[in-house]
Amino acid sequence: MTETGKENFFRWREDYYKDLKKNFTVKFLMDEKNPCAGCSLCCRYIAMEIDKPTTKKDVDQIRWFLIHKNVWVFIDHDKTWNIQFNTPCEKLDGHLCSIYEKRPQICRNYSVETCEKYGDGDAFTVLFKNEDEFKEWLKKDKKLGKYYKECFFVE
Ligand code: SF4
Numbered sequence: 001m002t003e004t005g006k007e008n009f010f011r012w013r014e015d016y017y018k019d020l021k022k023n024f025t026v027k028f029l030m031d032e033k034n035p036c037a038g039c040s041l042c043c044r045y046i047a048m049e050i051d052k053p054t055t056k057k058d059v060d061q062i063r064w065f066l067i068h069k070n071v072w073v074f075i076d077h078d079k080t081w082n083i084q085f086n087t088p089c090e091k092l093d094g095h096l097c098s099i100y101e102k103r104p105q106i107c108r109n110y111s112v113e114t115c116e117k118y119g120d121g122d123a124f125t126v127l128f129k130n131e132d133e134f135k136e137w138l139k140k141d142k143k144l145g146k147y148y149k150e151c152f153f154v155e
């Protein structure tokens, strides 16, 4: 086997065991009566895709989002930019949904297999929880770094 072949084999083996472990865990939990028991993480925020920033105006707008309380911005694994409002659903009753039978479709589509509790880890590759985190990232970014000084009034 060539060196690349070996690398591919080991990568495949690693992914295989990761999937096996994940599927086993999810299946085990799905067999339980309610895998969401005691959890309501996904009912405590809303997240929406936003345009990827390319201009000074866009960068300024991201900064503006981030100077608001409970607002985060994150970059997804597929490189899309998203805004997250950390605010619980009004229909939560403790950890339970008070309108379960009549909940919106978006809630029905959400799956425990990919959720933040049982899924494969973070939904983001980069997360900004405030303007300082964005500022530090921006400073080093090849494309948007040129807007760093202007947007943050750095001398
Ligand atoms: S789908 Fe996942 S994150 Fe949402 S309540 Fe269930 S276990 Fe928690």
Ligand code: SF4
Pocket: 042, 043, 089, 090, 091, 092, 093, 096, 097, 098, 099, 100, 103, 104, 107
């Ligand atoms: S409607 Fe129910 S399932 Fe949907 S976010 Fe609100 S509490 Fe959660």
